[in-house]
Amino acid sequence: MPFGVRVMRKVSSTRAFARVAPHVVPAMDRAVHRLSRGKVLLSARMLPGVVLTARGAKSGLPRVTPLACMPEPAGTWLLVGSNFGRPGHPAWTGNLLAHPDAEISWRGESFAVSARMLTGEERAEAWRAALVFWPPYATYQARIEREIRLFRLTRTPPAA
Template identity: 40%
Template sequence: MSEQVLDSPQGWVADHIRRYVETDGAEGHEWQPGVFTLLLTTRGRRSGKLRRTALIYGRDGDAYLVVASQGGDPKHPAWYLNLHDEPLVEVQVGAERFTARARTATAEEKPRMWSTMAAIWPAYDEYQAKTDRDIPVVVLERA
């Protein structure tokens, strides 16, 4: 992308993204033992600017799964809200970069996908328990 990309305003996340990008994922793809992250770039729904964050991911066939948990906050994360206006996103997994279409898992898909993600990061169940918001699972499919 030739357009400037703004990284997460959270310092530790921005540091994680910087190392991930600089090393093509050699540092940061495996964030903790057995827990892998991807970089998701969305277009801001109000600013129109490209915004990048790092997210834990899982797989469902060829699709990548991410959870819009925001630690159980009562509001959806900004990156999730951005997907409603522009579902075409850029994804980096390790050194690989590709365009994907993002969608929220259907009610039928979600239980299976949630189980996949909670097996990777059990705190997702805690996050859901502490909020009234239905935390979405997002499916990223290559465009």
């Protein structure tokens, strides 16, 4: 494993990172993604990432959120609502629960997706895979009482 990844795993598990990262990382990602016309996410240098555009749960307005993701062999993506190990669910998870039809930008390409929150054994299996993929998720879960939400995004065919 590259040295940078080992360091980032250690740093991202700290409470200090959980306090600072939610304010810094998404803002930087949004700016770089916009400037690169959807081709670059800074955080994707450590973990694969998408830019999710989902309608707000209450407002119905488009909400743009850069997120780490776990690409799956079936051509789907797993999103982990860890919120950096902070107590509340991240807003984007509530948006997907209210409006599961969304859009992602993935490696410079944008397309429609449908999101589904995982439960039961399907969630347990995905959680095990997520912990192998990014072990700090276990630290995040250990410091909070809520169960971290997991979503699977599936590409939807373009509208005719």
